[in-house]
Amino acid sequence: MITLNDKTYTCPVDVTLGFIGGKWKLLILSHLHWQEQSSYTKLRENLPGVSEKMLSQQLKELERDLLVTKNITSRKPYRVHYTLSEEGKSLAPLYEFMSGWGVGYLKKHGVDYIQDQHLYK
Amino acid sequence: MITLNDKTYTCPVDVTLGFIGGKWKLLILSHLHWQEQSSYTKLRENLPGVSEKMLSQQLKELERDLLVTKNITSRKPYRVHYTLSEEGKSLAPLYEFMSGWGVGYLKKHGVDYIQDQHLYK
């Protein structure tokens, strides 16, 4: 058993899962991986189905866990963009692998997936 | 949008997530990755905190999705063992990477994790 921030984990895989678990986190992270940066609105538009509540909640957790950095680019008209931190970038093989595996699965099963593909590599 | 088995996915990463999402699936899979095979009872013992309900439920889904193979080794005394299928093995880089990343995180933050380490690499 591993204890970290008052939670217990069964193994290192579980620890990693603690950071990227949840329905939207990997989607947000991998989006930022391929887009380099994104505003709140762009993220929302490019993650079909995410509610604003979920988006801001998960962004806040990703920020807290230091995987994502929030850059305030302007205060007068309040503007922001999100990027992967170094920690977040260190998960890049994950984004790449999971995308590749998903694409492989779809190909093998003859499923169309080209729509909006540029957004996800 | 990608449609697969009546569900919709936003991108290939999401598709992959569809197979390995959930609290116990990656834990089961990575356990089998390092143990090669395991009986129901051994899995239960080595995944601290998993309830029987969760274990059989997730095993059933992993079987359905063809990531895990259930091998009935004896019928008279009903005995079974679970192994990764080829599909399940094709996710090996994921188990390795996630374990490695978790270990790296723990090291960087000076957390003890050696207990039962042989079970998870």
Added chain:
DNA sequence: GCAATAACTTACCAAAAAGTAGGGAACAAT
């Protein structure tokens, strides 16, 4: 015959995660 073990299943309940719908501040554009 009786307890123990393996491999589950099932009904019921609690907790956690996610969705819905609205509000709101600050500025910009018309």
Added chain:
DNA sequence: ATTGTTCCCTACTTTTTGGTAAGTTATTGC
């Protein structure tokens, strides 16, 4: 002045997920 845009927050409800505890079948071991 009104509408639109960006960037959120909050209360409430629903859905999903997970936990508890008990029961089941079959077989071995004493």
